[in-house]
Amino acid sequence: MFKWLHPLAKPETLYHFCGKLSPWLMAAALFTLLLGNIWGLGFTPTDYQQGDSYRIIHIHVPSAIMSMGAYMAMAIAAFTALVWQIKTAQWAVLAIAPIGAVYTAIALLTGMAWGEPMWGAWWVWDARLTSQLILLFLYFGVMALHGAFSDRQTGAKVASLLAVIGTINLPIIHFSVEWWNTLHQGATITKFAKPSIDPSMLWPLLMSLLAFKLVMLWLTCVRLRTAILENEQHRPWVKQLVGKV
Amino acid sequence: MVSYGVFLQRELRLLARQKSDWLNPVLFFIIVLTLFPIGVGPEPNMLRIMAPGIVWIAALLSVLLAAERLFKDDYRNGVIEQLVAARHALQPFVLAKISANWLSTGLPLVLLSPLVALLFNLELPALQAMALTLLLGTPVLSLLSVLGAAITVSADKGGILLALLILPLYIPLLIFASAAIEAASMGLAYQGQLAILMAIVLFALALVPMAVCSALKINVS
Numbered sequence: 001m002f003k004w005l006h007p008l009a010k011p012e013t014l015y016h017f018c019g020k021l022s023p024w025l026m027a028a029a030l031f032t033l034l035l036g037n038i039w040g041l042g043f044t045p046t047d048y049q050q051g052d053s054y055r056i057i058h059i060h061v062p063s064a065i066m067s068m069g070a071y072m073a074m075a076i077a078a079f080t081a082l083v084w085q086i087k088t089a090q091w092a093v094l095a096i097a098p099i100g101a102v103y104t105a106i107a108l109l110t111g112m113a114w115g116e117p118m119w120g121a122w123w124v125w126d127a128r129l130t131s132q133l134i135l136l137f138l139y140f141g142v143m144a145l146h147g148a149f150s151d152r153q154t155g156a157k158v159a160s161l162l163a164v165i166g167t168i169n170l171p172i173i174h175f176s177v178e179w180w181n182t183l184h185q186g187a188t189i190t191k192f193a194k195p196s197i198d199p200s201m202l203w204p205l206l207m208s209l210l211a212f213k214l215v216m217l218w219l220t221c222v223r224l225r226t227a228i229l230e231n232e233q234h235r236p237w238v239k240q241l242v243g244k245v
Numbered sequence: 246m247v248s249y250g251v252f253l254q255r256e257l258r259l260l261a262r263q264k265s266d267w268l269n270p271v272l273f274f275i276i277v278l279t280l281f282p283i284g285v286g287p288e289p290n291m292l293r294i295m296a297p298g299i300v301w302i303a304a305l306l307s308v309l310l311a312a313e314r315l316f317k318d319d320y321r322n323g324v325i326e327q328l329v330a331a332r333h334a335l336q337p338f339v340l341a342k343i344s345a346n347w348l349s350t351g352l353p354l355v356l357l358s359p360l361v362a363l364l365f366n367l368e369l370p371a372l373q374a375m376a377l378t379l380l381l382g383t384p385v386l387s388l389l390s391v392l393g394a395a396i397t398v399s400a401d402k403g404g405i406l407l408a409l410l411i412l413p414l415y416i417p418l419l420i421f422a423s424a425a426i427e428a429a430s431m432g433l434a435y436q437g438q439l440a441i442l443m444a445i446v447l448f449a450l451a452l453v454p455m456a457v458c459s460a461l462k463i464n465v466s
Binding site (some may be wrong): 015082095130136137138140141144145148149150151158161162165166168169172179 | 278396397399400401402406409410412413414415417455459460463464466
């Protein structure tokens with residue numbers, strides 16, 4: 001495993017690896033996204049309690065799960081960058097951060113749109129909503145911190161450190177629904193228990209979840225390639241590559 | 246252990262010479278407290294309900310105000326660079342910095358809490374809870390603000406960035422501290438919340454100094 005991963009730390013190898021991967025990821029992501037969302041938004045049965053407005057779950061839940069998933073991925077990359085001093089991992093941190101921030105924003109906005117008909121308010125100061133908002137601020141913090149240093153290298157390292165520190169917030173968000181008695185409903189899908197959702201609604205939801213994950217991977221590959229080119233622009237291999245095109 | 250004592254002495258001597266470093270945050274705390282009744286109206290019952298939140302937010306802001314300058318001078322005149330080069334001296338230096346920060350900005354807030362209770366008509370149980378939560382919570386405020394100062398020490402625009410980074414991390418503390426004071430003012434038991442605060446202190450004390458050291462190392466290299 002390590003022998004297979006290790007060459008990828010080299011920017012040039014990683015650039016070509018991401019280049020090979022991204023068309024496949026793009027195709028898979030767009031396919032599952034279209035399938036999952038059309039199926040979920042158009043063809044699932046109506047909920048007996050919440051009517052048609054529950055359909056937003058097919059966007060809300062995948063983006064909320066992936067907002068935390070993206071943070072976890074970012075934190076793992078940051079940890080790798082700090083411990084093994086791998087430059088490409090630092091660039092991965094900065095490649096993932098805006099994607100995660102957008103997912104968090106989508107989760108918050110769709111949650112607001114869902115909350116208005118269900119709870120009668122666009123926003124309530126509920127534990128889960130508040131902690132999700134904090135997650136958004138953490139993403140902003142990582143990006144702002146990177147921009148605040150005149151030395152790019154230091155900025156990337158410090159942003160990685162902050163990303164690792166911020167993982168403290170992940171369990172708080174995840175368990176907030178169980179720790180505090182709040183308005184936000186509990187988890188619909190869990191790994192261990194039988195899901196509290198009908199299979200006819202569950203499958204499109206899982207499809208959308210997969211789609212959101214693939215979109216994240218695809219965009220990360222694209223952004224990472226750009227970051228590699230930008231940071232390595234003085235290296236011969238980049239000059240050769242740019243000259244060839 | 247010896248070097249910790251030496252560093253602490255140095256920090257305290259510096260604080261004794263630059264009184265504005267610790268006096269201003271304390272004054273700021275009192276001024277923020279006096280602004281709230283003007284802003285939301287002087288209704289005593291409402292102020293009593295809002296007091297826990299107001300006190301804690303004022304404490305957060307005043308600690309944050311002191312944080313920005315924590316490492317700036319030591320960074321500019323090269324002390325931190327020397328300590329990073331000396332390797333073993335960095336950890337006691339960081340611990341001394343945290344202790345001095347708590348003694349100069351956290352402890353005064355704990356001592357001021359009876360005065361705050363008078364200003365907001367709090368009763369004795371609520372006052373006790375407030376003093377206890379401040380006693381347990383202000384070390385965490387110091388730890389996290391030192392962490393923020395270390396992360397941003399070589400940044401071009403450190404001040405506002407520091408607030409943006411550190412305030413989200415304060416939130417768990419704020420939740421449990423104000424829950425404890427609220428429970429106490431309703432005559433309920435609040436040992437549970439205090440235990441969680443204690444756990445947060447110990448957790449932060451174990452991990453934050455390590456993170457501060459690595460942040461300083463990154464900023465120097």
